[in-house]
Amino acid sequence: MIEFKNVSKIYESGNKQVKAVDNVSLHIEKGQICVFLGPSGCGKTTLLRMVNRLIPISNGSIFIDGKDISKLNPIELRRSIGYVIQQVGLFPNMTIEENISVVPNLLGWDRAKIKKRYNELMEMVGLDPEEYRKRFPWELSGGQQQRIGVARALAADPPVMLMDEPFGALDPLIRERLQNEFLRIQENVKKTILFVSHDIDEAIRLADKIAIFKSGQLMQHGTPDEILSNPKNDFVRDFVGSDRELKRLTLFTVKDLISKIDHFQKRTTRNDYHDFVVKVNTDLRTTLSVVLSSPTGNAWVVDEKDRRIGLLSLDDFEIVTDIHTKKLKPIVNQG
């Protein structure tokens, strides 16, 4: 779907050449989220902005659906790509409805279709279409503004989205909520998304694939599980942190774990009855925390209807090292 072929960006600084992006080759599958991860100044934003030609490419080429973007009209190219930035950039002179309708208007959609699309998008991002229609961006909170930013980028239903740290400026609570909503929306719209982030936890939560960069070079490209369980070099190992096994636990749920345990249901015969309880769709990191805080060293697993189905102990976590998340990913996303 999106292909980077030996892409470089070279800036002249005095008589020195600075390589902001250095010979990057990458392939992103249709309908997947690829997170560009790295410290600031690693070239991830530059790489992103080359896709909609906000920054010209020095060497190499980028293909979308097999088409070389340097051969496309930049205006038409940008209208076919959703663009979300950290500072949102809503137009302060326009109402929320006008903001969301910008690209459909530029594309010359008829009025009824634009209005219908506005209602649809607002429902999608969980805001009341009527309440916000005539309001202006500065009347909204940061989280609401970014929801509008995402809705605006989705307006003309572009197949590709570029997102430059869209949740970076929000407080942790709102950020997590928006990340989950974003995943829920992605379930339905299945866009091909390039997502820039410097936050490893965000990358793990959202990515199908993570691409880690250091000073313009691609360090490693793989699924969150691959990156966490098998970091390619010292830089990646340092960047994901020494708690990477713990982070890896967030990729799994209790359901994944008990599916690997033989005769899990039979464990209910034990006599200890206490209040340390986890749901089947809880992620394993939270579960581990519950198990560790339980005085008996185990926790009850309950199903969706709060029925106790079995006991989970610390030893069970050893199995996780053998589970590979690739085929379990859809389950994780729903959590």
Place this chain on the structure above:
Amino acid sequence: MELLDFIFLNWHDILRMTWEHIELVGLSVGVAIITGVPFGIYISQKETLANLVLTVAGIIMTIPSIALFGIMIPILSIINQGIGFVPAFIALFLYSQLPIIRNTYVAIKNVDPNVRDAAIGMGMTTWERLYKVEIPIALPVIMAGVRMAVVLIIGIATIAAYIGAGGFGEYIARGISTSYKTMVQAGAIGVSILAITIDFVLGRIQKKLSQKVPKVTRLKEV
């Protein structure tokens, strides 16, 4: 009250001068807006040209007004318009360029770079971006420049009386040369009332325009 008597006796003259003054200021600033605003928007897209233009406009501002009127006389005598309305109009037009061009330029430049980035990234052409986003956001600050130019030009226009362009300057000039204090006062008060009234009206218009843009932009007057 000597002054009130004077005004009462000469109200006909005063009305004529008010009209002459408004006509002179209105036409010169009006033409300056029509040329200056688009020009300011244009140079906001061309960084190298902007420096040159703002420098030249700045230099024009430093020429004393009486000298500028004087320079006009020999130049325009070639087409037999050495004194009167035409040289005054041209000089006032030149004076109003700086505040109008500079405010327009600064207003467009001051638009939040993230808003500009979003507009470009969403696929707006330069014209669409200016017309749909940047000019509406910049409008209150552009209006502030116009307001500044109008008040400035109302003041300078009094000096235009020396080259026979009419207006309240006539009373001031004649009053000074004949040492007639009341006449000077009448002229000065007339100009002041005119300036305050027009400034008030333009202020209301500016406020109206600001209501569509957020508070942060509203405060950024230059």
